[in-house]
Amino acid sequence: MAVPLAFFGLFFAYPVAAIVGRGLKTDEGWQFGRVGEVLARPDIAGVLWFTTWQAFASTVLTLLIALPGAYVFARFDFPGKQPLRALVTVPFVLPTVVVGSAFLALVGRGGLLDELWGVRLDTTVWAILLAHVFFNYAVVVRTVGGLWAQLDPRQEEAARVLGAGRFAAWRRVTLPALGPAVAAASLMVFLFTFTSFGVVQILGGPAYSTLEVEVYRQTAQLLDLPTAAVLTMVQFAAVGLILAVHARTVRRRETALRLVDPAHTAHRPRGWAQWSLLGGVLLTVALLIVAPLAVLVERSFDAPGGYGLGFYRALQDAGSGGGTFLVPPLEAIWNSLQYALAATAIALFVGGLAAAALTRRGGSLVRGFDALLMLPLGVSAVTVGFGFLITLDEPPLDLRTSWILVPLAQALVGVPFVVRTMLPVLRAVDGRLREAAAVLGASPLRAWREVDLPLVRRALLIAAGFAFAVSLGEFGATVFIARPDHPTLPVAVARLLGRAGEMNYGQAMALSTILMLVCAVSLLLLERLRPATTSGEF
């Protein structure tokens, strides 16, 4: 527990506290009066209001659209189910720089909706809401669907035998069992949309702003640290509240459910109702998730002089017509993989130790620590990044210009995923197995290797995959510290998009496609390793 605590203290709590303190403390001492001053400003009140209601609206819309999907993925067998489940998770880890552009091609002018029905959403808040559904669809499908697949369908059948109608049986039996999972998924979606940054910045334009966007503007652009500090604290309080509610619902869920092997609950769809439900879900996925991704791929091949690999070939040159980079953009793949590997190693090390500590001990203190580990998901990258700058500036911790800062920052976001995935499995390991091994003469190390490792190995791999994918797509913190001779994929994409000219734009699309592919492949590998009996919290 000491290592994860030190890690979070040093690389999260201390930098964040320092930057907030810089904003609120002057030579005359703490200026808590500023909190009231800032909150009373009408523009800030507007931001708070927009942040909250768009998060509510996004959550409701995501549930409406994704719950049928969760049902279909849980209860039906159909060809291509596994790759499709990996595919719907790809947006979750894609950088928004890239997706914003693809999304505009769908709902913007001349987009699919525009051509079919003359509907344009790019100037409305609908574009933001739909993009949030796009990003969070997988959260619902995985959290709710994972549990749904393990609910025994015979309980509902029993209720119907006893005379309940189809809907009444579902409402009385399945819905209460699913309730906590739905609540947990809603809270995760709410958390992600409440702290939305890229989507709102790209699709919302200057008229819409969330707390997260406003913290970025106040810190990085205007250097108004007092305002940024107050906003960070407000966001902290809100996220803390969301996490506290989340922790409660998860605890309730961990009780009293008898689960079965999902392999026996899924079947081929029967009758027109089930087939049309499946068709409807597949159509939604095709329109909402596959279409934007396909647009990116299409643009990456749309090279001058006909479709082809022109943009991909150009990625190999460092200086095509002047040199946008000190290294060929293709090397960014290798850099990204290295950083992501390093970040995964750190996240697994820290998160694994934290999960182990949380398994062995109980009490409210430990539960508090559990929630604490989730906080980095809800704190803006610019706050952490600027905090690093003013705290990690003295030897032996002058890490500001060191490459390790990138994987450290990425690991902060990876650790919560590792803890979430490992915890349920570690808790399920029966301590008596370890004792039995010890009685039979095994050393503690051998007992761990023979008992714990085989049971935990799959969860460990899944956790590694999540941490890896999240690190691969991380942009906010990386952009402040990535060295020019070592740009990561998202940073390279952003730099290419920052220049005029066809080759730059085309290469950005090609690199995005490659990033997507790397994400999809690692998620597909995850699907194969997914153990049948865990209900995966993400």
Added chain:
Amino acid sequence: MSTTKKIAGAALVAALGVGTLSACGGGDTKDKPAGASDAPKSKTITLVSHDSFNVTDTVLKEFEQQSGYTVKVLKSGDAGAALNQEILTKGSPRGDVFFGVDNTLLSRALDNGIFTPYQAKGLDQVKPEFVLDQQHRVTPVDSGDICVNYDKAYFADKKIAPPQTLDDLTKPEYKNLLVTENAATSSPGLGFLLASVGKYGEDGWKDYWSKLKANGVEVVDGWEQAYNERFSGSAGGKKAKGDRPLVVSYASSPPVEVLYGEPQPAEAPTGVATGTCFRQVEFAGLLKGAKNEEGGKTLIDFLVSKKFQEDMPLQMFVNPVVKDAKLPEVFTKHGVVVEKPETVAPDAIAKNRDQWVKAWSSLVVK
């Protein structure tokens, strides 16, 4: 922070470092000397800059060979974010030289006192109009013009002349054609606002923007969205089916469209409205508390040397500031010379920038 915690932290970092190094293979080992900056006499110069900084590899290598220093470049976000990070780390900077503060943000840098004065060797070659700080805390390195660009094909098709001046943009034939950037968050956006201040004065610019708004100007957050998504004349905008034939960009954007065309077109697909421009000047300065002050001075000399100045246009798409630097052909052929850009005195910008941006936001965005 207590000493014990620091030691624990250091031990942790060491442990993590070992773990990650093995995970990374040998790829990053060449970076290790960079961390060990407290070597007896530093041979490394660290240049901190924004994302757009670029230099040809061979030009930099040549400087390293002649001076005996190794140059490490650290890029950190866009121009505003990079400068703000320097202000936050004042006194304990990450590097020796900062490049990338422009005349719109110069006062913020100077008021915060992050630079040590140094008069560069070769400053006498710099055109005097660019030397805005007589104490030489900053040295001018490049200049560029923020101008409205137009889609040549659109105006040829419609048989209307493209706009030339700021006044033109409010005329009915250009209704709903212009897209610009948020002046609060984007440097071309701010530049365009300042162009209107330069032209119509501190009393008249709001009137002008009311007219622009009535004429359907669209505001997006950053240059990428404006240029790659909304502008019909750029390569990205064509694919994204952008429908705005006028965009606020740079006078150097047309040459870039030519340079990165495949194959390179004989003529640039976009043009520049030369009566809409604001001149931006970018400076470099020696950071206060620099570990390698001597090296930093040498680097600043290099930034105004003819070699670097002539390399710059094709790397950063800006103009040299020294008198006899030659422009590359793609610039002279496809670029434009802006005879009379709008300017606003640095003092006036310093005094009013924040208040102008606020007034602009409530007038145009909300």
